[in-house]
Amino acid sequence: MATFVLIHGGGDVGWYWHLVEAELRARGHDVLAPDLPCEDETKGLQETADWVIEQIGDRKDLVVVGQSFGGFTAPLIAERLPVKLLVYLAAMIPAPGERPSDWWDNTGYAEAAKTQAAKDGGLTGNKDPLIEYYNGVPRALAEEALSRARDQSNASYYNPTPLKAHPDVPTKFILCKDDHLFPADFFRRLAPERLGIAPDEIPGCHCVALSHPKELTDQLESYLTA
Template sequence: MSTFVLVHGAWHGAWCWHKVLPRLESAGHTVAALDLPAHGTDTTPVGEVTMDDHVERGGEVLEAQSDPAILVGHSTGGAVITQTAEAYTDEIDTLVYLTGFLLDDGEALLEYAEADEESVVTQSLVVDEEGGVATVEADALREAFYADCDDADVTLATSLLRPEPLAGLVTPMQTSDEGFGSLPRVYIGCEQDNAITPATQERMRKRLPCDDVRSIDSSHSPFLSAPEAVAEHLDGIA
């Protein structure tokens, strides 16, 4: 059995994995889902959070595991696991991008994301440079993130979202062949994604090929709408 460390995306928290985590544990795996700084129940002031803080949090969780972990990043969490892989290479077995940003050395997430003009997030993103945060317009949340989720899940999720620290979105990746580039990587795409569109997912995979590519017929949040499929893919990767 394997160890999984689950990293949520922007605005979300460890809570978003609440349907996936028990399914992986039932299959015999060890699973840790973390709150990045200023997300979920973490109380770090949002305007103070940097990408280095995200990496440090991920590293703390990785180092607490008894074996190298399969590190899973959803959406913006993809950038986090990429940078974490550079600093904690020996603590990681495999990188898994669940409709995640797969960025190359020198690329910043926000700049790359804004090139996806079909993304509902790009169309509805509100950046507060003075406050150091980014949000998504409330009336766009369902279409952007939860298009195939039921009403109860949408209500729960939208009530738990928090402003996203801007610093992590504008910090360029700093990676090397010896760090990030040395680890196996798997991409699980979402075919109905309105946040990171399928075309953008494919474009990232062409630039940085993955050892395995899988897909789920879901919106941007399969951990809510298709948790069985997410768990089955992760179990298969393990």
């Protein structure tokens, strides 16, 4: 059994993970899915990671999962604690010393999104959050998620990550094949470039923990027995 530390994306809440948390607990795992202090301007990326580490306490057998913007926090935890596995889920993969605000240009995101939008008729990058983030999520659940949205601090978004190198721990990347924010082809290129690994692929939108919680849980759990 493992302890899954689930790091939500920018301006989100731990509730995002509630369906996956239930699946994991039903299979005998412990889960920590906190509401990050994402609106707190006194907490940049390092302070956010420190805060999560305090919440982890003496838990063992850690699997740290960072979703979306959580990809900037997850490796800062993994470099400090003895984790079994680090998982990026449809996540921003930071380069050492990179500012999250620069990540978009540094990775060539705009061109990748434009190319995919031309193929899917403008679904990728659509400004309607129900299309860009929550396609495939039941409407009531998507609206509940939107009602819980928060802001993301400038301190965490515009300052460089203190990460000096990716932590030397087993690492996986999961892309979501129906993601209208981060196209699948974008991560098929970026994960090998930045992590040196090919991504695993599952069905679902950017907010896959709400659209395909069982499939996501199956993928996460499969890493424990691989």
